[in-house]
Amino acid sequence: MEWSILPEDKVFVLGKIGVSETDIDIIGMPKKAEDLKKFKPHDFEYWVLTEMHGTPSRRKVGDMGIDGFSFMEHHPIQVKQSEGIGRNVVDNFETAVRRYYKHKTKDMKGYIVAFSFGKGAREEVARAKKERINITLVPVQDILDKKFSVLPSSESEGPVKKKRRRKSGTTIG
Numbered sequence: 310m311e312w313s314i315l316p317e318d319k320v321f322v323l324g325k326i327g328v329s330e331t332d333i334d335i336i337g338m339p340k341k342a343e344d345l346k347k348f349k350p351h352d353f354e355y356w357v358l359t360e361m362h363g364t365p366s367r368r369k370v371g372d373m374g375i376d377g378f379s380f381m382e383h384h385p386i387q388v389k390q391s392e393g394i395g396r397n398v399v400d401n402f403e404t405a406v407r408r409y410y411k412h413k414t415k416d417m418k419g420y421i422v423a424f425s426f427g428k429g430a431r432e433e434v435a436r437a438k439k440e441r442i443n444i445t446l447v448p449v450q451d452i453l454d455k456k457f458s459v460l461p462s463s464e465s466e467g468p469v470k471k472k473r474r475r476k477s478g479t480t481i482g
Contacts, residue, residue, distance in 0.1 A: 342424055342449050346390070354388045357422050360452050361386065361459050374405030379420065379459040385409050389423040396429030399444060403437050406444070418443045420459070422452070 339345045345353055354376050358365055362380040375385040387402045399421065406419045419442075421430075426446045434444045451457040 339453065342453065345449060345453075346424070348390070350390055353390045357388045357449070357452065358386065361420070361422070361447075361457075363459065373408060374402050375409060375419075381459075382415070382418075384459075385419040387419070387421045389421065392424040394421065394423040394426045394430050394446075396427075396433045398423075399430045399433035399437070399446075402444065403433070403442055406442055416443065417441060418445075420445045420447050422447045422449060424449050 339348075339356070345356065348356065355365070357363075358377040361377075363377040363386050364380070364383075365377045366375050374387055376388045377386045378384065379386060385402075385406055387398075387405070389398060402419060402421055406417050409419075410417045421444060423446075425448060430446060434446060437444055447457050
């Protein structure tokens with residue numbers, strides 16, 4: 310899914326004259342992970358949630374481990390301005406996810422965003438998945454490189470293979 314920092318009508322006009330969004334340098338926007346490490350914690354959290362098209366949690370203090378929610382499906386997001394996130398962070402977030410979905414019927418899903426993740430974090434995510442809690446570890450670099458997008462679950466489970474119709478009306482594929 311392509312998304313843009315410019316309004317759709319501006320992207321269209323720029324495209325007509327041969328200018329793409331990558332040709333534009335916005336002063337003050339981070340370009341590298343090192344730039345983001347210099348952000349104040351609240352500014353970093355805001356940047357991540359904005360880039361993920363998420364909404365911030367209403368509570369700033371005592372947010373129970375949930376910093377914001379994904380667009381559309383409102384899955385919990387936790388933002389860590391750290392490297393080498395370990396098992397304990399995932400375990401604590403798993404508890405927050407369980408608490409959030411306590412009276413809800415939809416799939417338990419959440420995102421943890423950080424600069425990097427350790428082996429323990431990945432192992433804990435695999436263990437949680439066995440308990441039907443789907444936690445996605447999102448490296449900040451993937452957000453910077455526009456490689457990560459929060460899509461509704463029906464689209465995020467992989468590409469949908471469209472079925473072709475033969476001229477006779479029978480379905481192929």
